[in-house]
Amino acid sequence: MNALGDAHLRSWTLRFMALLAADTEDQLAWLGERELETESVVEEAELLCRVSEGLTERGVFEPGNLRDLQAIGRRLGEIDAACRAEDWANALATDPAWDEIRALARRLLLTTLGDWRQPVPRPARPHTNDR
Template sequence: MESAGPSFRRRLLFESLAIMAADAASQVAWLTKHGVVTDEIALDFSHAFGMAETLVDEGQPSCGVLPDLRQIDAVLDEMSGAESADRWAKDALSVDEGWHRARRLARQVLVAELGEWRLPLPEITVIR
């Protein structure tokens, strides 16, 4: 099992950003393939974002992307709540402004750090 060292934490962050940055059709295909719901995209980012400041302190990613990471977190927070349930449907990925904003920000971070936002979406194992 891989330790929770910097490279593991960095991989989790960039994999969550890859999913967030993907176009809506790719996101829906990824969700369907793994049998998970739309909020899994936000949950993966949330878990990775919790380590972002530590990673920035370690130099990966650069501190310049921290504001964009915080903004993604804020956008997802704005989308939460019982009255926002329709924003978490798969259809919302292609029409909701919050998803569009989060996607743009994730792409900005990936381009700033890796020079490219189109990354392979990660494989996940779902324990049921």
């Protein structure tokens, strides 16, 4: 990948990790009225964790960052199918896995950026068929 693409993937990974690191109240505020399945969040984060291996090989992330991202990916992989099928807002309130993922994401951001408190990504607009 080119440097611009690598920079974009690094930026997106860190912004998404900021969402995972945020306090539950902030995550719920980010969700707003949207219904988002836990599976979608898990898939996006797992993809970013996998992509980080190549980014680390190209010097975009440090090896310590990769270990943190791999730990996040492993913990996400342990979330069972029943929990993945539920609404993420419900999962945040009931599944202790998200507390562990939050702690891992905070550790990554702390070591990478010096502070885990980072702006969360802007929520995507709901898709409509209107033009």
